[in-house]
Amino acid sequence: MKISYRVNGILNNFESKVDLKLNRNRNDFKSLLLEIESGKNLEQIFGSTALANSLEKILKSRGLIDASNKLTKSGKDFIVSPLLEEVESGTYSIDYVSMPIGNETVNYFSAMRRTISNEKRNFSNWNISNIVVDNQMLTDRKDECVFFKELALPKQLKSVFQGQEKTVELNVDLVEKKYNVEKGSWLFTGDELFHKVLTYADEALKNNPYGRFDLMNNLLYVETLKDFSDKELVSGQLENYSSKGITVNNYPLCIDQVVMAKQYAYLYMYYRLNEDATYSFKEMDEILQNEVLTKNIFTDSVKSSKTMLEFQFDFNGFKDNLDTEKFNNLAYKLRVLEEFLDLKIVDNEFSKAKNYKEIVSKFATSLSGSTVNELFMVMGYPFAKNGKTKTSEMIQEFAKEYQNITIVKKGNEHIENEDIEKKVRSLGVKVRENKNIKKAFHDRYLVFELTNKTYEVYLITCEIGQFFNSATNQPLGSIIKINPNEVSKDNVNLIHLVKE
Amino acid sequence: MIKTHEFNNLNNIVNYGFIYEQHGNCSVTIDDIISDVSASLLIYDTKGSVFLELASKAKKIINNQNVVFAGLVSHTMIKDLKSKGIVSGFYRSTSSNSDIAIAIADKINAYLIIDTKNIIKIPSKKLSIELFNYVNHLLWSRAEFEVLNNSAPKKITEIRLSVVIPTFEIIQTKSDLQGKTYEYGTQNFDANQVLLTKPKEVDRKALLINSNIGSMIGNEDQYYIRVFDEYYAPISREVSFLFEGKSFSNEKFQTLVNKNTWFDGKDRTIESEKVFEVVEVQPLDSYKQFEPDFEALYKQLVKENYGKVRINVDVKPIMIDSTYQISPKYAKRAKIEAFVEESLNKLQKLADDDSQKILSNIKAIKWVAEKIQKHNEFVANNEFGDDTLKNKKSSVSKININIEDITIPQELLGKLYTKKNQQYLALKDETRLAEAKAWLKENNQDAIMVLEHE
Numbered sequence: 034m035k036i037s038y039r040v041n042g043i044l045n046n047f048e049s050k051v052d053l054k055l056n057r058n059r060n061d062f063k064s065l066l067l068e069i070e071s072g073k074n075l076e077q078i079f080g081s082t083a084l085a086n087s088l089e090k091i092l093k094s095r096g097l098i099d100a101s102n103k104l105t106k107s108g109k110d111f112i113v114s115p116l117l118e119e120v121e122s123g124t125y126s127i128d129y130v131s132m133p134i135g136n137e138t139v140n141y142f143s144a145m146r147r148t149i150s151n152e153k154r155n156f157s158n159w160n161i162s163n164i165v166v167d168n169q170m171l172t173d174r175k176d177e178c179v180f181f182k183e184l185a186l187p188k189q190l191k192s193v194f195q196g197q198e199k200t201v202e203l204n205v206d207l208v209e210k211k212y213n214v215e216k217g218s219w220l221f222t223g224d225e226l227f228h229k230v231l232t233y234a235d236e237a238l239k240n241n242p243y244g245r246f247d248l249m250n251n252l253l254y255v256e257t258l259k260d261f262s263d264k265e266l267v268s269g270q271l272e273n274y275s276s277k278g279i280t281v282n283n284y285p286l287c288i289d290q291v292v293m294a295k296q297y298a299y300l301y302m303y304y305r306l307n308e309d310a311t312y313s314f315k316e317m318d319e320i321l322q323n324e325v326l327t328k329n330i331f332t333d334s335v336k337s338s339k340t341m342l343e344f345q346f347d348f349n350g351f352k353d354n355l356d357t358e359k360f361n362n363l364a365y366k367l368r369v370l371e372e373f374l375d376l377k378i379v380d381n382e383f384s385k386a387k388n389y390k391e392i393v394s395k396f397a398t399s400l401s402g403s404t405v406n407e408l409f410m411v412m413g414y415p416f417a418k419n420g421k422t423k424t425s426e427m428i429q430e431f432a433k434e435y436q437n438i439t440i441v442k443k444g445n446e447h448i449e450n451e452d453i454e455k456k457v458r459s460l461g462v463k464v465r466e467n468k469n470i471k472k473a474f475h476d477r478y479l480v481f482e483l484t485n486k487t488y489e490v491y492l493i494t495c496e497i498g499q500f501f502n503s504a505t506n507q508p509l510g511s512i513i514k515i516n517p518n519e520v521s522k523d524n525v526n527l528i529h530l531v532k533e
Numbered sequence: 534m535i536k537t538h539e540f541n542n543l544n545n546i547v548n549y550g551f552i553y554e555q556h557g558n559c560s561v562t563i564d565d566i567i568s569d570v571s572a573s574l575l576i577y578d579t580k581g582s583v584f585l586e587l588a589s590k591a592k593k594i595i596n597n598q599n600v601v602f603a604g605l606v607s608h609t610m611i612k613d614l615k616s617k618g619i620v621s622g623f624y625r626s627t628s629s630n631s632d633i634a635i636a637i638a639d640k641i642n643a644y645l646i647i648d649t650k651n652i653i654k655i656p657s658k659k660l661s662i663e664l665f666n667y668v669n670h671l672l673w674s675r676a677e678f679e680v681l682n683n684s685a686p687k688k689i690t691e692i693r694l695s696v697v698i699p700t701f702e703i704i705q706t707k708s709d710l711q712g713k714t715y716e717y718g719t720q721n722f723d724a725n726q727v728l729l730t731k732p733k734e735v736d737r738k739a740l741l742i743n744s745n746i747g748s749m750i751g752n753e754d755q756y757y758i759r760v761f762d763e764y765y766a767p768i769s770r771e772v773s774f775l776f777e778g779k780s781f782s783n784e785k786f787q788t789l790v791n792k793n794t795w796f797d798g799k800d801r802t803i804e805s806e807k808v809f810e811v812v813e814v815q816p817l818d819s820y821k822q823f824e825p826d827f828e829a830l831y832k833q834l835v836k837e838n839y840g841k842v843r844i845n846v847d848v849k850p851i852m853i854d855s856t857y858q859i860s861p862k863y864a865k866r867a868k869i870e871a872f873v874e875e876s877l878n879k880l881q882k883l884a885d886d887d888s889q890k891i892l893s894n895i896k897a898i899k900w901v902a903e904k905i906q907k908h909n910e911f912v913a914n915n916e917f918g919d920d921t922l923k924n925k926k927s928s929v930s931k932i933n934i935n936i937e938d939i940t941i942p943q944e945l946l947g948k949l950y951t952k953k954n955q956q957y958l959a960l961k962d963e964t965r966l967a968e969a970k971a972w973l974k975e976n977n978q979d980a981i982m983v984l985e986h987e
Contacts, residue, residue, distance in 0.1 A: 309687065311691075311693070313695075365598055365601075365621075365623070365681070365682055366623075366681060368573075368598070368599065368601045369601050369603065369623045369681070372572060372573045372601045372603075372640070373573070373575070373601070373603060373669055373672060373673070374673060374696070376695055376696065379697055472690065472691075473690065473691060473692060474691065474692050475691045475692060475693035475694075475695065476692075476693060476694055476695050492694050492695065492697070494695040511695075511697070513697050515694060519694060520692065520694075522692050523690070525692075
């Protein structure tokens with residue numbers, strides 16, 4: 034994602050004696066405060082009482098340590114952002130930029146040098162107004178950038194030596210909060226310049242064909258899906274839009290209306306199916322819950338709406354929500370899937386289970402923990418950020434019987450909930466990913482490596498971490514024992530892949 | 534001259550064979566299957582025995598977007614769909630071969646298609662569903678290429694096993710069937726009567742079944758037919774149309790005559806009677822006495838089996854045709870005659886008056902042998918003057934010739950021919966046969982007597 038402002042402005046320079054107030058990056062102070070924080074005193078650090086006393090005074094005067102030489106809140110903040118305000122006076126050559134932002138023109142200093150030029154200059158009145166502060170500026174010390182705070186001419190001075198004006202290209206990156214002049218180094222804008230450009234961007238992006246840009250949360254609330262390209266809808270991002278110098282790239286879309294969310298769900302699945310993928314309608318529902326609803330493309334209220342929580346794809350839904358051309362493209366395939374890929378739950382010992390405990394006990398009757406060396410769980414969405422994911426509950430039960438469990442992520446696209454992963458890992462479960470599994474294997478599996486180095490493979494027709502309907506406790510898929518020879522095709526072998 | 538002999542084989546015995554029987558076709562047609570479809574038709578036919586015909590008759594279904602037409606076919610077939618004009622529908626190819634073609638309308642009405650004229654409608658819903666579930670399993674889990682509505686064949690790289698093999702209750706495995714005793718069974722079973730898809734000699738009674746059936750077992754009231762792998766579906770309806778013949782042993786020709794049968798390694802029909810006409814040519818002087826060797830002719834002529842065989846031999850005299858050449862004796866004789874004449878003319882010019890008369894007499898002799906003899910005598914007995922001797926006599930001398938080389942019969946008697954160094958005497962008819970024989974003897978000639986023309 035990128036939001037940028039590009040405009041032509043004026044770069045000028047003046048040379049004069051000035052008093053400068055700056056925020057300077059002081060990692061030496063940071064290191065010192067870290068040592069103090071770790072319990073050392075200044076005398077121990079420097080081995081000199083005089084040096085310690087002198088520094089103690091400085092730190093106290095800056096409010097970084099208190100009377101008992103402990104770090105103050107400012108001191109602790111300094112460790113995070115070690116910027117120290119400093120004042121310096123001298124003769125400087127200073128670059129300043131005039132940047133138009135809408136109807137306003139702001140000025141900011143972009144570079145300072147301690148040596149002045151040899152060129153002949155006019156001595157003219159100092160008249161720079163509307164100066165922005167807190168932006169970063171370059172200095173002539175190698176690699177040093179400082180944050181501008183204040184500039185004043187000595188009292189008796191009213192004029193400075195003015196340089197030549199020059200038109201330059203100015204760029205502001207509103208995501209990184211940085212600017213550059215003439216494609217030079219990227220420097221931090223500071224809050225003031227950032228907010229001025231952001232406010233302008235907000236205004237500049239108002240009359241767009243897509244919807245409402247929320248530049249604070251970086252979301253585009255979509256008005257209608259019609260104006261977006263296929264690629265934009267699948268990726269959930271506006272590729273590129275420019276208005277009045279503001280350009281957005283790969284900007285995340287957000288849907289806050291349930292009706293549109295439903296329409297989006299069908300469009301998303303249309304593109305997936307049109308690209309060769311083959312899913313049963315139940316599998317489409319699973320993809321929506323895990324791959325679409327975990328993204329930020331829907332607002333929380335849409336995600337938690339009854340309609341979306343209970344959403345299920347069906348043939349007529351495609352007909353009602355896609356335009357005629359798209360529907361006609363897909364209709365025959367949908368009829369094929371509806372007619373022939375209607376997966377039923379296989380009636381076996383697992384189909385009667387009501388919870389993970391019962392599932393594990395069914396496995397344990399033929400595969401007791403002591404005979405299993407390692408259990409590989411090939412999963413699509415083990416840590417999906419949605420309310421349906423019960424991977425940690427599932428793992429808790431399996432871990433009671435099987436000591437050595439590895440979750441192998443197939444490589445399905447989805448947003449993960451780190452808390453679930455942490456919890457699962459805390460149970461001693463290893464997690465790895467092998468995206469080659471997704472390329473070759475449609476389904477999910479439990480691969481038991483036995484102590485005698487043979488394997489037993491079980492196919493699972495839905496996500497094992499989302500196995501039960503939360504309302505009814507009924508299984509949503511089947512667990513079926515299969516011949517290990519079946520998980521191999523064209524030199525691709527699942528058992529090899531889970532161990533890679 | 535016709536000479537006839539009849540052989541009667543009706544009591545000959547065939548040790549082992551088959552009689553084909555025609556029971557008529559079944560009543561179910563491809564059109565019946567098509568008219569049964571309202572939502573979908575799934576065809577599994579990797580042998581390609583009926584797929585194209587079914588697809589061409591099912592154009593209405595294929596072109597209806599609301600009805601799914603799906604085919605699970607061979608890899609070769611899926612590549613050829615476009616060239617066969619099949620541009621709509623859903624097709625996948627598999628290496629799991631079908632035994633007989635299966636079509637399932639609306640997922641619940643199954644048909645076993647032995648060939649387009651022999652179709653079994655499965656009355657049991659449960660069996661139909663089992664068949665559907667298995668074919669559907671292959672469609673999603675065992676397919677390698679896909680064509681959807683005229684797309685190019687796309688390789689299916691993803692392994693999907695979620696459409697699982699159904700649990701069969703009605704369909705039986707081979708091992709389910711092996712434990713019981715059945716009256717009929719193909720050779721992979723041990724039944725009382727063996728079912729064969731093509732005739733061959735076996736040590737039991739055998740029945741012939743449609744050659745598209747891979748394996749079958751059963752009793753009169755219940756058969757099981759192999760549908761795929763080692764799985765057998767029960768077919769309890771009237772399936773007599775699948776039976777095409779039965780074996781026999783030690784059967785007389787009499788009972789097999791005019792029936793479609795198989796024995797001694799091939800299909801045969803024993804005709805009740807067969808007449809062979811043969812022409813035999815013999816020398817003119819002996820053909821009337823000739824007796825044909827009918828046993829040898831039978832061996833030579835009769836290659837098939839017949840109830841009765843009659844051989845008619847028309848014995849005729851040898852006749853001159855373009856393969857015979859006029860005997861070279863005629864040309865040689867003409868040449869000698871001219872030579873004698875010329876020699877006598879020369880002698881006349883040399884000879885004195887006395888001798889002239891003798892020479893005139895010699896010239897007047899008709900018989901060439903005598904003329905040569907006299908000429909030679911004359912040359913031997915007369916002497917000429919020195920000059921003559923020196924200048925002329927050298928040009929005349931004795932004529933040495935084997936008289937038999939130029940001996941020919943009178944034209945009225947006949948004419949000499951040769952063929953392959955054999956001499957033939959051709960007569961105009963049989964009236965002067967005795968005279969001709971005498972001439973040969975008299976002139977010390979050897980020739981086969983033939984007829985000049987009819």
